[in-house]
Amino acid sequence: SAVISQKPSRDICQRGTSLTIQCQVDSQVTMMFWYRQQPGQSLTLIATANQGSEATYESGFVIDKFPISRPNLTFSTLTVSNMSPEDSSIYLCSVDQGAGYGYTFGSGTRLTVV
Amino acid sequence: GENVEQHPSTLSVQEGDSAVIKCTYSDSASNYFPWYKQELGKGPQLIIDIRSNVGEKKDQRIAVTLNKTAKHFSLHITETQPEDSAVYFCAATLNYQLIWGAGTKLIIKP
Numbered sequence: 001s002a003v004i005s006q007k008p009s010r011d012i013c014q015r016g017t018s019l020t021i022q023c024q025v026d027s028q029v030t031m032m033f034w035y036r037q038q039p040g041q042s043l044t045l046i047a048t049a050n051q052g053s054e055a056t057y058e059s060g061f062v063i064d065k066f067p068i069s070r071p072n073l074t075f076s077t078l079t080v081s082n083m084s085p086e087d088s089s090i091y092l093c094s095v096d097q098g099a100g101y102g103y104t105f106g107s108g109t110r111l112t113v114v
Numbered sequence: 115g116e117n118v119e120q121h122p123s124t125l126s127v128q129e130g131d132s133a134v135i136k137c138t139y140s141d142s143a144s145n146y147f148p149w150y151k152q153e154l155g156k157g158p159q160l161i162i163d164i165r166s167n168v169g170e171k172k173d174q175r176i177a178v179t180l181n182k183t184a185k186h187f188s189l190h191i192t193e194t195q196p197e198d199s200a201v202y203f204c205a206a207t208l209n210y211q212l213i214w215g216a217g218t219k220l221i222i223k224p
Contacts, residue, residue: 041216
């Protein structure tokens with residue numbers, strides 16, 4: 001299965017600033033997903049990122065707050081913009097490897113906004 | 115849209131005993147059902163999955179069963195060990211998107 005490198009693993013940020021999270025995959029994948037996970041909670045899909053097209057955002061998430069780049073088939077970034085304490089969470093990237101391999105996740109970015 | 119319910123939210127079992135976690139889904143068009151294990155500070159890890167054309171799948175101590183008619187699927191862990199302690203999530207796939215259950219915290223008592 002694919003190996004995902006996600007950076008940074010954790011960060012503490014001041015409110016009003018922005019943080020960009022990077023996700024690097026060791027193989028080419030069509031679909032990449034960005035999730036948010038509050039501590040002790042399930043995963044909530046933020047957006048789906050396909051190479052060469054605009055990301056598709058889920059209800060409650062907007063591009064101005066969570067801009068996503070997908071420049072090629074192995075890399076994506078998620079930016080959390082103009083952060084507030086409510087953005088404190090774990091952010092995870094995931095890839096769909098197609099039939100038989102399921103979805104693989106990065107190790108996550110634990111964000112604390114102070 | 116699809117909705118996945120997972121029970122129980124917490125499960126405590128004696129080491130060596132079996133653990134069963136159950137999920138139900140609402141959309142009969144869902145066709146792929148993975149189970150993930152998440153340890154503290156890590157991303158979810160796929161442990162087993164099943165497709166809608168299969169009723170049961172087994173991998174060593176873990177197994178998954180699927181009842182399409184009743185729209186429910188279950189994770190079975192036998193001979194539980196301390197390293198099985200984690201949060202387990204079920205999911206159902208609809209149009210390439212994972213719809214997640216709320217998670218089950220599995221505690222293995224020594």
